[in-house]
Amino acid sequence: MATTTFCIFLFLLSITFQIFNLTSSSLEVDTLLSFKSTIQDSKKALSTWSNTSSNHFCNWTGISCSSTTPSDSLSVTSVNLQSLNLSGDISSSICDLPSLSYLNLANNIFNQPIPLHLSQCSSLKSLNLSNNLIWGTIPSQISQFVSLSVLDLSRNHIEGNIPDSLGSLKNLEVLNMGSNLLSGDVPNVFGNLTKLEVLDLSMNPYLVSEIPEDVGELGNLKQLLLQGSSFQGEVPESLKGLISLTHLDLSENNLTGEVSKTLVSSLMNLVSFDVSQNKLLGSFPNGLCKGKGLINLSLHTNRFTGLIPNSTSECKSLERFQVQNNGFSGDFPIVLFSLPKIKLIRGENNRFTGKIPESISEAVQLEQVQLDNNLLDGKIPSGLGFVKSLYRFSASLNHFYGELPPNFCDSPVMSIVNLSHNSLSGSIPQLKKCKKLVSLSLADNSLTGEIPNSLAELPVLTYLDLSDNNLTGSIPQSLQNLKLALFNVSFNQLSGKVPYYLISGLPASFLEGNIGLCGPGLPNSCSDDGKPIHHTASGLITLTCALISLAFVAGTVLVASGCILYRRSCKGDEDAVWRSVFFYPLRITEHDLVIGMNEKSSIGNGDFGNVYVVSLPSGDLVSVKKLVKFGNQSSKSLKVEVKTLAKIRHKNVAKILGFCHSDESVFLIYEYLHGGSLGDLICSQNFQLHWGIRLKIAIGVAQGLAYLHKDYVPHLVHRNLKSKNILLDVNFEPKLTHFALDKIVGEAAFQSTLDSEAASSCYIAPEYGYNKKASEQLDVYSFGVVLLELVCGRQADQKDSSDSSLDIVKWVRRKVNITNGVQQVLDTRTSNTCHQQMIGALDIALRCTSVVPEKRPSMLEVVRGLQFLESRTCVANLQGANDEPSIPV
Ligand SMILES: *[C@@H]1O[C@H](CO)[C@@H](O)[C@H](O)[C@H]1NC(C)=O
Ligand SMILES: *[C@@H]1O[C@H](CO)[C@@H](O)[C@H](O)[C@H]1NC(C)=O
Ligand SMILES: *[C@@H]1O[C@H](CO)[C@@H](O)[C@H](O)[C@H]1NC(C)=O
Ligand SMILES: *[C@@H]1O[C@H](CO)[C@@H](O)[C@H](O)[C@H]1NC(C)=O
Ligand SMILES: *[C@@H]1O[C@H](CO)[C@@H](O)[C@H](O)[C@H]1NC(C)=O
Ligand SMILES: *[C@@H]1O[C@H](CO)[C@@H](O)[C@H](O)[C@H]1NC(C)=O
Ligand SMILES: *[C@@H]1O[C@H](CO)[C@@H](O)[C@H](O)[C@H]1NC(C)=O
Ligand SMILES: *[C@@H]1O[C@H](CO)[C@@H](O)[C@H](O)[C@H]1NC(C)=O
Numbered sequence: 001m002a003t004t005t006f007c008i009f010l011f012l013l014s015i016t017f018q019i020f021n022l023t024s025s026s027l028e029v030d031t032l033l034s035f036k037s038t039i040q041d042s043k044k045a046l047s048t049w050s051n052t053s054s055n056h057f058c059n060w061t062g063i064s065c066s067s068t069t070p071s072d073s074l075s076v077t078s079v080n081l082q083s084l085n086l087s088g089d090i091s092s093s094i095c096d097l098p099s100l101s102y103l104n105l106a107n108n109i110f111n112q113p114i115p116l117h118l119s120q121c122s123s124l125k126s127l128n129l130s131n132n133l134i135w136g137t138i139p140s141q142i143s144q145f146v147s148l149s150v151l152d153l154s155r156n157h158i159e160g161n162i163p164d165s166l167g168s169l170k171n172l173e174v175l176n177m178g179s180n181l182l183s184g185d186v187p188n189v190f191g192n193l194t195k196l197e198v199l200d201l202s203m204n205p206y207l208v209s210e211i212p213e214d215v216g217e218l219g220n221l222k223q224l225l226l227q228g229s230s231f232q233g234e235v236p237e238s239l240k241g242l243i244s245l246t247h248l249d250l251s252e253n254n255l256t257g258e259v260s261k262t263l264v265s266s267l268m269n270l271v272s273f274d275v276s277q278n279k280l281l282g283s284f285p286n287g288l289c290k291g292k293g294l295i296n297l298s299l300h301t302n303r304f305t306g307l308i309p310n311s312t313s314e315c316k317s318l319e320r321f322q323v324q325n326n327g328f329s330g331d332f333p334i335v336l337f338s339l340p341k342i343k344l345i346r347g348e349n350n351r352f353t354g355k356i357p358e359s360i361s362e363a364v365q366l367e368q369v370q371l372d373n374n375l376l377d378g379k380i381p382s383g384l385g386f387v388k389s390l391y392r393f394s395a396s397l398n399h400f401y402g403e404l405p406p407n408f409c410d411s412p413v414m415s416i417v418n419l420s421h422n423s424l425s426g427s428i429p430q431l432k433k434c435k436k437l438v439s440l441s442l443a444d445n446s447l448t449g450e451i452p453n454s455l456a457e458l459p460v461l462t463y464l465d466l467s468d469n470n471l472t473g474s475i476p477q478s479l480q481n482l483k484l485a486l487f488n489v490s491f492n493q494l495s496g497k498v499p500y501y502l503i504s505g506l507p508a509s510f511l512e513g514n515i516g517l518c519g520p521g522l523p524n525s526c527s528d529d530g531k532p533i534h535h536t537a538s539g540l541i542t543l544t545c546a547l548i549s550l551a552f553v554a555g556t557v558l559v560a561s562g563c564i565l566y567r568r569s570c571k572g573d574e575d576a577v578w579r580s581v582f583f584y585p586l587r588i589t590e591h592d593l594v595i596g597m598n599e600k601s602s603i604g605n606g607d608f609g610n611v612y613v614v615s616l617p618s619g620d621l622v623s624v625k626k627l628v629k630f631g632n633q634s635s636k637s638l639k640v641e642v643k644t645l646a647k648i649r650h651k652n653v654a655k656i657l658g659f660c661h662s663d664e665s666v667f668l669i670y671e672y673l674h675g676g677s678l679g680d681l682i683c684s685q686n687f688q689l690h691w692g693i694r695l696k697i698a699i700g701v702a703q704g705l706a707y708l709h710k711d712y713v714p715h716l717v718h719r720n721l722k723s724k725n726i727l728l729d730v731n732f733e734p735k736l737t738h739f740a741l742d743k744i745v746g747e748a749a750f751q752s753t754l755d756s757e758a759a760s761s762c763y764i765a766p767e768y769g770y771n772k773k774a775s776e777q778l779d780v781y782s783f784g785v786v787l788l789e790l791v792c793g794r795q796a797d798q799k800d801s802s803d804s805s806l807d808i809v810k811w812v813r814r815k816v817n818i819t820n821g822v823q824q825v826l827d828t829r830t831s832n833t834c835h836q837q838m839i840g841a842l843d844i845a846l847r848c849t850s851v852v853p854e855k856r857p858s859m860l861e862v863v864r865g866l867q868f869l870e871s872r873t874c875v876a877n878l879q880g881a882n883d884e885p886s887i888p889v
C-alpha cells in the first residue's frame with residue numbers, strides 16, 4: 001500500500017514537473033518571438049525563429065541553451081546574432097529569458113542610442129554591440145549595467161564625455177569603447193574596476209585628454225589600448241602599477257616627454273610595446289626586455305635620440321623592431337641581426353653609423369630590413385644572400401661601398417631591393433635566383449659594366465631603376481619580355497639601339513644622358529650596325545619594311561604547313577573508328593560531324609585545335625572544338641573527364657553537349673552562341689559597346705569563373721581565359737568556353753601548348769614563368785586582362801599601330817602612373833557617361849593583374865566589387881571627383 005502511494009506520488013510529481021517544463025519553454029519561445037518581432041530582418045536570417053516549425057528553440061539560429069542540472073529543462077543562455085544585417089529595435093523583452101548571460105548583436109545595423117533597458121537582464125554577463133550604428137552619449141545610468149563583465153560598444157557613433165558613473169561597473173573584465181566619437185577629458189574613473197583585463201579607448205580622435213593616472217591601479221589589466229585618439233601630456237609614471245600588462249599601445253597620439261625608466265622596467269610581462277607616432281623625447285627605453293617575452297617593440301616617428309644599447313640582445317623573443325623616423329645615433333645595434341626570432345627591422349631616417357654585419361645570415365626568420373637614410377657604411381654583406389625568408393631589403397641613402405655580393409638577391413622570396421644613392425662599384429651580378437623580385441633600384445651609385453641579360457629571367461620584375469651609374473654596353477633586347485612599369489637607365493654610358501617595345505610608353509627622360517643610345521624617339525636614330533646616325537626617318541622606314549617582309553615570309557610558311565597538316569588529319573579522320581557520347585539528344589552521326597568539319601565551317605584556329613560550326617540536321621548549330629589527343633588516356637577515363645565538364649550548369653559557362661573521339665582526336669561539342677566571341681567584338685573596327693553592357697559582361701565572366709573555382713565540385717580552373725574564349729549570346733550574356741582543357745589533353749600536352757605561346761600571350765600571369773601549376777590566381781590575372789580590354793576598349797595585345805604595340809597590362813601601368821594618365825586609358829567612346837564606374841573597374845583590373853599572386857582578389861571578391869559598382873548610379877566625369885586607382889605591387 002505504502003509503495004503504491006509512493007509510486008502515485010512520484011507519477012504526479014513527474015507530471016507536474018513536465019507541465020512546468022512545458023510552460024517555461026513556451027515562455028522562452030514567446031520571449032524570443034517577441035524579441036524578433038521588433039527586429040527588421042531583411043536577409044531572413046531569423047527564419048528558423050518560428051513557433052510553427054518543429055525545430056526546438058534551442059536549435060534556432062544563434063541560440064544556445066543549457067540546463068543547470070541534467071533533469072532540468074533547457075533554457076537559453078546565449079543569443080549570438082552577429083553579422084546578420086539586423087536593424088530595428090532591440091527590445092528589453094529578451095530579458096525575460098531568465099538564464100541569458102551572453103548577448104552578441106555585433107556587426108549589424110542597429111541605429112539607436114545605447115539600449116540601457118538591457119540592464120534589466122538580471123543574468124547578463126556579456127553584451128556585445130560592436131560595429132553597429134549606435135549613437136548618442138553614454139548616459140550616467142550606464143552604471144545600471146553593474147553585473148556585466150564584458151561590455152563592447154566599439155565601432156559605433158557614440159559621442160560626448162565619459163561619465164563618472166562608469167566607475168561603478170566593478171565587475172567589468174573587458175571594456176571596449178574603441179572607434180567612436182567620444183570627446184573631452186577622460187576622468188579618473190577606472191581605479192575601482194579592479195577586475196579589468198582589457199581597456200580599449202582607441203581611435204576616438206576627439207578624446208583630447210591626459211592618460212588618467214588611476215589606470216595604473218589596475219593590477220589585472222593585460223591590454224591597455226589607447227592608440228589613435230588624442231591623448232596628450234606625458235605617459236604617467238603610475239602605469240608602472242600595471243604588473244600584468246602584456247599589450248601597451250599608445251601609438252598615434254600627441255604624447256610628449258620621456259618614457260620613465262621605472263615604468264619600463266616594471267612592465268615585466270610585456271609582449272607588445274607601441275608608443276609610435278607621438279612626440280616622445282629622450283633616450284631609448286632601456287630594460288624592456290628584462291621580461292624576455294617582448295615580441296613587438298615600436299618607437300617609430302617620435303623624437304628619441306641617443307644610442308640604442310647592446311642590451312637589446314636580451315630580447316630573445318623579439319620579432320618586430322621599429323625605431324624609424326627618430327634622431328637615434330651611434331652604431332646600429334648589430335646584435336639585432338642575431339636575435340633568433342627577428343622578422344622586421346626598421347631603422348630608416350635616423351643617424352645610425354656602423355655596418356651591416358655578415359652575421360645577418362644567422363637571422364633565419366628575417367623578412368624585412370629598412371635602414372635607408374642613415375650614415376651606415378662598409379660593404380653589403382654576402383650573408384644577405386643566405387637569409388631565405390628576406391623579401392625586402394632597403395638601405396638607400398647611406399655610404400655603402402664596394403661591390404655587390406653576387407648572391408645579394410638569392411633569397412627565394414626577395415621582392416624589393418633598394419640600394420640607391422650609395423657608393424657601390426663594380427658590375428651588377430647576374431641575378432637568376434630571386435624569381436620574385438618586383439623592384440630593384442641601384443640608382444645613383446658607381447656601378448660599371450653591362451646591364452645583365454639575366455634580369456630578363458626574373459618574371460615579375462616591374463620596377464627597374466639603374467639611373468645615374470656608369471653602366472656601358474647596350475640595353476638587352478630580352479628585357480622587352482618583362483612587364484616593366486618603370487625602366488630608368490638615364491645618365492649612364494649605354495650605347496646602341498634601344499629595344500623599341502621596352503621603352504614605348506615610358507617617358508624619354510628615362511633614357512636621357514646616354515649619348516650612345518639611338519632609336520625612335522631619341523635625338524639619334526640608328527644606322528644598320530646599331531650606331532647612332534643623325535638623319536632621322538629613313539632608318540626607321542627600312543627597319544619597318546624589313547620587319548613587315550619578315551612577318552610575311554613567316555606567315556606564309558605557317559599557312560603552308562597548316563594546310564599540309566590539315567589534309568593529313570582529314571584523311572586519318574575518315575578511316576578512324578569513332579566513339580561518341582552525347583549528353584543531349586543531338587541526332588547526328590560521327591560521320592556527319594566529320595564531314596561537317598571542313599575548311600568552310602572552321603571559324604578559327606584556337607590554341608589546342610580548330611573550332612568549327614556544324615549545322616545539325618535539325619537546322620540547329622553546334623560548335624565543335626577539335627583536340628589532338630596527346631596523352632594516352634583510356635577512352636573510359638576520357639569519358640569520365642568530359643562528363644565532369646559536361647555536368648556544369650551555370651548561365652555563364654557554355655554547355656558541353658557531347659563528344660566524339662578516336663585514337664587520335666577528340667571533338668568537344670559545345671552549344672553555339674550567336675553573338676560570337678568577346679575577343680572578336682573588341683577587335684572589330686567600331687567597338688562601341690555601352691559601358692553598362694561591358695560591366696554586365698565582366699560580371700557574368702567573373703560569376704562563371706567564381707562558379708568553377710568555388711561552387712562546382714570538383715573545383716576547376718579555366719587555365720586559358722581570354723576574350724576569344726568568352727562567347728556572347730544575343731543579349732550579351734557571356735559564357736566561358738574551352739575551360740579546363742588540361743583535363744582532356746593531359747597536363748603535359750596542355751603545358752607544352754601553353755608554353756609555345758606563353759611568351760606572347762599577355763593573358764598569362766608573369767609567375768607562370770617559374771610556376772606552371774594550375775591556380776585560381778592565374779585565372780584571376782587573365783580575368784584582369786579581359787577587364788582591362790573592356791575598360792580601355794582595346795585588345796590585350798595590339799601589334800599594328802606603333803603607339804599601341806604593347807601588352808595592355810604594361811600599357812595601362814605606364815599610363816596610370818602619370819598625371820591624367822587614368823583619363824587616357826579609359827575608352828573615350830564610353831567614359832563620359834560612367835566615369836566613376838569605369839575608374840572602379842580599372843582599379844579592380846589593376847588588382848587582378850598584380851604581379852604578386854597573393855595580392856590578387858578572389859573571383860568572389862571580384863564579383864562583389866563589380867556588382868557594387870553596378871549598384872552605383874552612373875555619373876559623368878565631375879571635376880575634382882577623382883578617387884584614382886594606383887598600381888598595386
Ligand atoms: C541590409 O539591411 C538593409 C536595411 O534593412 C537593406 O536595405 C539591405 O539591402 C540589407 N543588405 C543585405 C545584404 O541584405
Ligand atoms: C505562435 O505565436 C503566436 C504569437 O505569439 C501565437 O498567436 C500563436 O498561437 C503561436 N502558435 C503556436 C502553435 O504556439
Ligand atoms: C537539435 O537538432 C539536432 C539535430 O538536428 C537534434 O539531434 C537535437 O535533439 C535538437 N535539439 C533540441 C533541443 O531539440
Ligand atoms: C564582439 O563581437 C565582435 C564581432 O564578432 C568581435 O570581434 C569582438 O571580439 C567581440 N567583443 C568581445 C569583447 O568579445
Ligand atoms: C571607488 O570606490 C570607493 C569605495 O566604494 C568610492 O568611495 C569611490 O568613489 C569610488 N571611485 C570611483 C572613481 O568611482
Ligand atoms: C597635438 O597637440 C598640439 C598642441 O599641443 C595641437 O596643435 C595638435 O593639433 C595636436 N595634434 C593632435 C593629432 O591631436
Ligand atoms: C655594442 O657592442 C659593440 C661590440 O661589442 C661595441 O662596439 C658598441 O660600442 C656597443 N654599443 C653600445 C651602444 O654600447
Ligand atoms: C665613369 O667612367 C668615366 C670613364 O670611364 C670616369 O671618368 C668617371 O669618373 C666615372 N664616373 C663615375 C661616377 O664613376
Ligand SMILES: *[C@@H]1O[C@H](CO)[C@@H](O)[C@H](O)[C@H]1NC(C)=O
Pocket residue numbers: 463485486817818
Ligand atoms: C610614378 O610616378 C612617381 C612620381 O611621378 C615616381 O616617383 C615613381 O617612380 C613612378 N613610378 C613608376 C612605377 O613609374
